[in-house]
Amino acid sequence: MKPPNYIIIYADDLGFGDLNCYGASGIPTPNLDQMAAEGLRFTQSYATAATCTPSRYSLLTGSYPWRNKSAKILSGDAPMIIGENERTVPSTLREAGYSTAVVGKWHIGLGSGRVDWNGDISPCPLDVGFDTSYIMAATNDRVPCVYVDGRKVDALDPNDPISVVYGGENPFPEVPTGKEHPEMLHMQHSDQQHYDTIVNGVGRIGFCRGGKAATWDDATMSDVFLRRAKDFVSANKQQPFFLYYALHQPHVPRIPNPRFAGKTDKGPRGDVIAELDWCVGEIINHLKSQGLDDNTIVVFSSDNGPVLDDGYEDDSFSKCGDHKPAGPLRGGKYSMFDGGSRVPMIVWAPKKIQPGESAALFSHVDFLASFSQLSELTIPAEQYADSLDMSAVLLGSDKTGRDHLVTEGIGSKTVVRKNDWVYIPPHEGPAIFADKGIETGNDLDPQLYDMAADIGQRHNIADSNPETVIALNALLESIHGDTPPAGHDPIDVCSF
Numbered sequence: 312m313k314p315p316n317y318i319i320i321y322a323d324d325l326g327f328g329d330l331n332c333y334g335a336s337g338i339p340t341p342n343l344d345q346m347a348a349e350g351l352r353f354t355q356s357y358a359t360a361a362t363c364t365p366s367r368y369s370l371l372t373g374s375y376p377w378r379n380k381s382a383k384i385l386s387g388d389a390p391m392i393i394g395e396n397e398r399t400v401p402s403t404l405r406e407a408g409y410s411t412a413v414v415g416k417w418h419i420g421l422g423s424g425r426v427d428w429n430g431d432i433s434p435c436p437l438d439v440g441f442d443t444s445y446i447m448a449a450t451n452d453r454v455p456c457v458y459v460d461g462r463k464v465d466a467l468d469p470n471d472p473i474s475v476v477y478g479g480e481n482p483f484p485e486v487p488t489g490k491e492h493p494e495m496l497h498m499q500h501s502d503q504q505h506y507d508t509i510v511n512g513v514g515r516i517g518f519c520r521g522g523k524a525a526t527w528d529d530a531t532m533s534d535v536f537l538r539r540a541k542d543f544v545s546a547n548k549q550q551p552f553f554l555y556y557a558l559h560q561p562h563v564p565r566i567p568n569p570r571f572a573g574k575t576d577k578g579p580r581g582d583v584i585a586e587l588d589w590c591v592g593e594i595i596n597h598l599k600s601q602g603l604d605d606n607t608i609v610v611f612s613s614d615n616g617p618v619l620d621d622g623y624e625d626d627s628f629s630k631c632g633d634h635k636p637a638g639p640l641r642g643g644k645y646s647m648f649d650g651g652s653r654v655p656m657i658v659w660a661p662k663k664i665q666p667g668e669s670a671a672l673f674s675h676v677d678f679l680a681s682f683s684q685l686s687e688l689t690i691p692a693e694q695y696a697d698s699l700d701m702s703a704v705l706l707g708s709d710k711t712g713r714d715h716l717v718t719e720g721i722g723s724k725t726v727v728r729k730n731d732w733v734y735i736p737p738h739e740g741p742a743i744f745a746d747k748g749i750e751t752g753n754d755l756d757p758q759l760y761d762m763a764a765d766i767g768q769r770h771n772i773a774d775s776n777p778e779t780v781i782a783l784n785a786l787l788e789s790i791h792g793d794t795p796p797a798g799h800d801p802i803d804v805c806s807f
């Protein structure tokens with residue numbers, strides 16, 4: 312039988328409570344709700360981190376992020392953090408004859424020192440397993456605001472070269488910044504990071520000059536990525552393929568296509584979630600129209616939990632109303648609490664799975680070993696790093712999943728979940744990011760929660776369960792092995 316195709320659709324900062332199929336009602340998500348009705352809806356699937364770069368690093372490499380000291384939120388010109396010889400999901404599948412593509416948000420670094428935005432960008436996704444790559448380098452709030460097609464900035468005019476600088480004062484006096492020219496902003500910044508170079512009326516993080524013809528239009532970004540994703544599928548329908556379709560929504564700045572602007576009463580965050588839902592529906596319909604729905608496994612999930620104000624005044628707080636982006640979970644993006652890393656996950660594969668719900672414990676680090684198994688590849692287990700074969704979990708025949716997994720909040724502060732227990736070791740730092748209303752999980756006392764009885768992590772029962780605290784602390788240390796817990800990286804935490 313032909314090996315299955317895989318598509319991972321990865322949202323950016325979508326929370327456990329954002330979708331109607333996860334108990335919400337404030338934002339129309341008909342396509343994802345339909346996908347959940349026909350597929351398998353997971354209630355205990357975890358990204359490995361509460362921020363993007365580390366999560367995505369794990370998803371692709373099968374390795375926990377804290378094992379790589381560079382797996383922290385990256386600037387827009389940071390070097391690639393996946394080694395060229397490191398095993399990845401796409402490199403593994405490519406060896407087995409798959410066509411592989413990444414379309415959308417990358418944020419795992421490019422180049423090996425200074426990125427040559429005006430020449431060949433190496434290393435890039437093409438060097439870590441992808442045959443095709445059409446990406447934004449980092450995030451939509453960071454410069455350069457251009458698409459990278461393979462090794463080249465798309466539509467770059469050689470007479471208008473790009474220069475990028477992070478940190479310090481504006482090195483390009485001719486280029487306006489949000490700090491110096493707030494009157495030029497269409498969307499005000501809410502912190503002191505999102506006010507550097509103004510691109511399309513929005514202050515970004517970082518300074519950038521040049522590349523006018525190559526500059527993306529935020530409002531059409533979803534159409535641009537969708538077109539590339541569909542084209543890859545159509546072009547590869549005769550052979551097995553892996554598509555990593557990394558959506559940019561609902562990360563800031565939230566700028567929906569005019570077709571979606573004002574479509575919800577939740578402001579731009581609601582509108583871009585509606586747009587995201589539409590993109591998912593388009594991919595599913597495209598698979599059907601190409602006759603690929605029977606043999607393609609589509610996984611929809613998110614890289615980390617939700618945040619409302621993440622740098623711009625975009626009404627996300629005032630218009631949120633009763634909507635709870637993290638659902639019943641405590642915390643959100645950046646947090647060691649479950650709201651940081653427990654995310655929606657839907658697996659859709661008609662004819663391959665029984666529709667329903669799964670409370671199996673699953674980590675996004677497991678795609679590597681699981682897809683390999685589903686494609687019947689024989690690779691020694693030690694080459695899978697932290698990735699476990701959860702193929703039966705993805706198809707729904709195993710509803711238990713992992714015995715334990717590790718997640719991290721910002722600053723590589725690790726947390727272990729074993730069965731229903733969650734143990735958060737003592738950590739210094741603010742208890743809450745007040746401007747975001749997000750509880751971080753920092754506490755000088757150990758925290759232990761029984762997730763079966765207390766999904767909202769309201770009752771710390773460490774004091775009454777000292778043996779469990781000792782056992783879980785020992786488990787976490789043993790998983791860390793030679794990789795000491797990072798925990799207090801000043802670079803990551805200082806921006807808050």
Ligand code: NG6
Binds near residue numbers: 615
């Ligand atoms: C943070 C940014 C935040 C967002 C995040 C990355 C500040 C104060 N905050 O450093 O706005 O860009 O990085 O998000 O600069 S992620 O989803 O890609 O991890």
Ligand code: CA
Binds near residue numbers: 323324
């Ligand atoms: Ca993210």
